[in-house]
Amino acid sequence: MLSRLFLLFPLLAASQTIHAHHAFAADYEAGKAGNVEGTITEIIYKNPHARYYIEVDSAGGGKEIWDLQTMNLMMLGRVGWTKDTLKVGDKISVDGILGRNNTKRMSINVVTHEDGRVISPQRGIAESNADLNARTSLEADTPRGEFISLAANISPGDYELEDNHAYLGFSYDHMGLSNPQLQFTEFDATLSLDGNNMANSRVDIAVNAASIVAAVPEFEARLRGEEFLNVEQHPEISFVSTGYSETSDTTGTLQGDLTIAGITKPATLTVSIHAAAMNQLNKREMIGFAANGTISRSAYGMSDFADWVADDLELNIQVEFQKARESKTEAGR
Incomplete structure (x- = not known):
């Protein structure tokens, strides 16, 4: 599935949206x-x-x-x-x-x-103490990570990308004069979330390499060509998470294997969880992330124009996930 690279962070700050x-x-x-x-x-x-x-x-x-x-x-x-x-x-x-x-x-x-x-404050008003006690008993038996993650505000399970609020882009230094911004417009991701122990969470992402967008059409064509993404031979960019380490209840580092132009290298993203709560409009649990990281383009065989374009690419990801209508994780229980 075409995925929003930024989902990576799901494993996973706006001060107005975080619980201090x-x-x-x-x-x-x-x-x-x-x-x-x-x-x-x-x-x-x-x-x-x-x-x-x-x-x-x-x-x-x-x-x-x-x-x-x-x-x-x-x-x-x-x-x-x-x-x-x-x-x-x-x-x-x-x-x-x-x-x-x-x-x-x-x-x-x-x-x-x-x-x-x-x-x-996480789940609203319960109908009875019996309902609360049942939930509290279940949560008490659930192994937790080092931190009480903000993601624990919502239930574990499978989450799907909210396409209207998902962004995956990157920037680079051009001769010290500017930092052009590029993005991919077609991607998808799957998130299996365990807010009680974020190390158990997983995200898989697939990006349509040909969906890259730049300010100049001729430049886009060149990026899709053999010098760079080589989309005819390698139409998909993928990320498969391999681990997540919490640094606080809202931040962490996401490790995974990133494949670009047929070359796979380990990649690390710094993740921030913006919010995790029930969406009162559609009554679905949601979680929002940001992720940032740096990758070397030459590590993926894209080393041309080194005199004009820096080797480092700065990833910038913003994404929202919502609880799947029927969580595969829950259905298999």
Whole structure:
């Protein structure tokens, strides 16, 4: 299948679309879960993330204030969480990830309201505690990676490319004067996602080499010829992932085998996960990635015009995936 090279990163940052993940590792103890119960005393409902302060009974018999944080407003809105979901005076029980150094802070995973509502910033409002308990039990038995990936917000399984929001391009240095931008317009990819352990995720991509687009038609024809892509002999560019290493809950490095013009070489991409949530328009789970990397064109037999064109090609990939209508991973269970 023609795939969007950028899918590579799926294994897998806009600050407005991320759950303040740039600071998560510094502020919270990944894997250290806790629970607090108390009454909401203050709400700050604005980006970069919503924040709730609750008064909790301390072990010494007094009162203490806990600072509870969750996602940005756009992500919350996607799962039906609004400024009116929780109010000052509400009594809640909160499960989440505790702050580092015994600070009275928590990143919210699940809120249980005194009226019986079970609310998750990742999955919205559950119908009952039984539903939550069943899911929590299942997730507790799932081996996790080193980090709690943002991709864990959505269910594991097969995801397909969202063609209207997918881009694969590259640039190069031209004599130090400019950095022309080129792109491929036809590609496809398959993503098997395991957000609980991203090392188990896999992406395969196929690109129609002849779909390369440049500003000058004559240049495009030359790129398709024997000097460069040689599309008649090698019509497809492919990427097969071989591994993914997390560097944080939203970033990682994707390793794989990249084949261009019949030559296969290992390639590494730096991946950023923008968001992972339910799309409230079509009710399908979605995930968005960016990936960047550098490859040597001469390593793939394209060494002509070295005096004018740099050897390094800078890859730039932006892509969105949505849950397949029937996940092959789930169907085989």
